[in-house]
Amino acid sequence: MSKRVVIIDYGMGNTASVKKAFNKLGAETLISADPKEIHLATHIVLPGVGAFPDGIRNLKEGGLAETLNKKILEEKIPFLGICLGMQLIAEKSFEFGAHDGLGWIKGDVRKLEVNGLRLPHVGWDNIEVSPDEQMFQGITDFNFYFVHSYHLICGEKNVVTSVCQYGEKFLASLRKDNIWATQFHPEKSQTSGLRLLENFLKYA
């Protein structure tokens, strides 16, 4: 079956870059917020650049949160959350006050404690990955592109697939059943990033 990737359009993401990366891999892509179109997806991607309060408000006000809950939690459609798109699936965030997230993953989103290092954490950084993880199959260079000030403190330790160090050790990616998520931007991480997206299409 051909892959049909729907990239969720909720006003918060670099949707063009994500779409381009999946197109490069030969997938059919659609940027959409329409439940009818989301319904036809074989894979759903929630990108994200921006702040948590705006992100969760846009998801909830547009009714997208309900559609996503149904597709991801009930129908188990493969899901990839990127950066803010990963943080939004947590229970709670403390960016600009306390806000409830989608709650698919136990844990909180908090500001990185960086001991005087610059925030946001911007640039290429190496991650430490769990061995035999499908997410990183075929990848030989474990450097990925990050832009963030907040990170997910995960309450489910068995779902973490990689970590990164910037001031403190933080979660760089996770996988729980059909839910994949990365703090870094695979769509901006050249060969390694494209390979990860290819793995998502293949294995999620």
Add this chain to the structure above:
Amino acid sequence: MLFNGRHLVKTINFGEIRNLGSPIQQARVYNSRNVDELIFIDMAASAEGRGPVLEVIKGIIEECFMPLTVGGGIHYLENIQELLRIGADKISINSEAIGNPSFIEMAAEKFGSQCVVVSIDVKKINNEYRVFTNRGCEDAGFLAKDWAREVQERGAGEIFLTSIDRDGTMGGYDTGLIKEVSSGVSIPVIACGGAGKVQDIIDAVKIGGADAVSLASMFHYSGHTVNSIKQRMVAAGIPMREVTKLNNFI
């Protein structure tokens, strides 16, 4: 990548423009060689009174799977919105920042400091590093170190610092300029102008304190590749993102 609205170009001291062909083709080469970031500046846009050439920029974005900064002709928040929408990651502003400094704040508030780069062009006059505008033709009336601090306070996320005196000469970066600017700010400073050999790059980082270096002539006119340069920098003790394999998706 310097662009004049039609071609990829290279200048010497902001003059002597040489045509280097298609920016889209060059972007494809840089992507396949895994450069860490690409900076695309349209040097003619503001002078010609036009905005960014979106069709060409879209073509470049199609080739890039790494972060991309786009500058030239950005005078309105709508320019930024449009560039981010089509897939740019950061935008670089220069003349609008000088003519209307509050534009830096407006851009940073709306889109976040992480995507607002302020580009600063500098000439050394009577032993002072002075900011120039209008492609190096006009003294803006202030010193580089003072302007750098001001753009940081106004919310710029990075400074793209070009020495007009060294531009295209391949005679080495002006480490004195880089040091004077980078020591006064806490945001990253990208050094541009003068790289001709790998030692120049090492000096920009180690002596000047540059957080990143921008190269053009060395790629256009010498046999160096991204990897050969990075290997020498790592050997000199500068932590780098090492790339062991060529991009095999291209």
